[in-house]
Amino acid sequence: MPIAESSPAASGPAEGALGRILDGRSIAAHVRERVAAGIARRVSTGRNAPGLAVILVGKDAASEVYVRNKGRACDEVGIDSTVIRMAGDIGQARLLAEVARLNGDPRVHGILVQSPLSPHLDANAVIDAIDPAKDVDGFHPWNLGRLAQRRPVLRSCTPKGIMTMLAHTGLPIRGLDATIVGASNHVGRPMGLELLLAGCTVTTVHKFSRGTEEHVRRADIVIAAAGRPGLIRGDWIAEGAVVIDVGINRLDDGRLVGDVEFDKARSRASWITPVPGGVGQMTVAALLENTLQAAELQDSAQA
Numbered sequence: 001m002p003i004a005e006s007s008p009a010a011s012g013p014a015e016g017a018l019g020r021i022l023d024g025r026s027i028a029a030h031v032r033e034r035v036a037a038g039i040a041r042r043v044s045t046g047r048n049a050p051g052l053a054v055i056l057v058g059k060d061a062a063s064e065v066y067v068r069n070k071g072r073a074c075d076e077v078g079i080d081s082t083v084i085r086m087a088g089d090i091g092q093a094r095l096l097a098e099v100a101r102l103n104g105d106p107r108v109h110g111i112l113v114q115s116p117l118s119p120h121l122d123a124n125a126v127i128d129a130i131d132p133a134k135d136v137d138g139f140h141p142w143n144l145g146r147l148a149q150r151r152p153v154l155r156s157c158t159p160k161g162i163m164t165m166l167a168h169t170g171l172p173i174r175g176l177d178a179t180i181v182g183a184s185n186h187v188g189r190p191m192g193l194e195l196l197l198a199g200c201t202v203t204t205v206h207k208f209s210r211g212t213e214e215h216v217r218r219a220d221i222v223i224a225a226a227g228r229p230g231l232i233r234g235d236w237i238a239e240g241a242v243v244i245d246v247g248i249n250r251l252d253d254g255r256l257v258g259d260v261e262f263d264k265a266r267s268r269a270s271w272i273t274p275v276p277g278g279v280g281q282m283t284v285a286a287l288l289e290n291t292l293q294a295a296e297l298q299d300s301a302q303a
Helices: 025-044 060-075 092-103 123-129 140-148 156-167 188-197 214-219 262-266 279-302
Strands: 053-056 081-087 110-113 177-179 202-205 221-225 244-245
Touching: 025 060, 025 140, 025 156, 025 279, 053 092, 060 081, 060 279, 081 092, 092 110, 092 123, 110 279, 140 188, 156 188, 156 244, 156 279, 177 188, 177 214, 188 221, 202 214, 202 244, 202 279
Parallel strands: 053 081, 053 110, 177 202, 177 221, 221 244
Antiparallel strands: none
């Protein structure tokens, strides 16, 4: 089906035109403004600023960058963030004890354990140990289960950020066909639940799927989240489709690219995200939203 037939922007680019860019930096800036205003109102009533604790295990260079960026974003909106650095060879029991300590700290409203963890650690056990009310990543089975039952509380950050981007297009997405390429616990699976909640017909393509190209070709919305550069060819994209590229892949020459052939896809899409400057910005913005939401919910529970 054509995407949003009633919308001029939804019929796809004209001959020789290019799809509109979904600028994650700009949209995220608006989200941060909203969060900052919410925190200012909260503090003005005498309540503490939301507190976020980030556990960083080991010395992974990429993780260091991610944590630093999250810290800057927290400073910008008024969230009190703390980074707890732990040795790469830390034992499972010690890590779980630290999570338990943070669960019991009333000054901490959100807990984030930066991934990836060292292979000797059980990442699922660590996620399960976080208080669901402080699970600002939205990874805990309780929070994912609430989303599956159409009663979301704290939602997975990347899918939540993508839904904000889709809303920014102004296109009505209810009833549209969405194809997600990738079925990870952190992106693909919760993304499917988000789109179902929004009224889309959802197909998830994964490593055992056949006919990936056909699924992509008939999609009104394509979410590429496989982590493979150039996996989605530009000529697979239907005219007027919305393309959200979650992939961040570093090539041998140092360039960052997504999972989609950007230039070719843009000539067919109505909207498309860039890499970098797209979904990654929205993931951090959603984390800030979740941290404020967690603080508000915990205050309500204690009232």
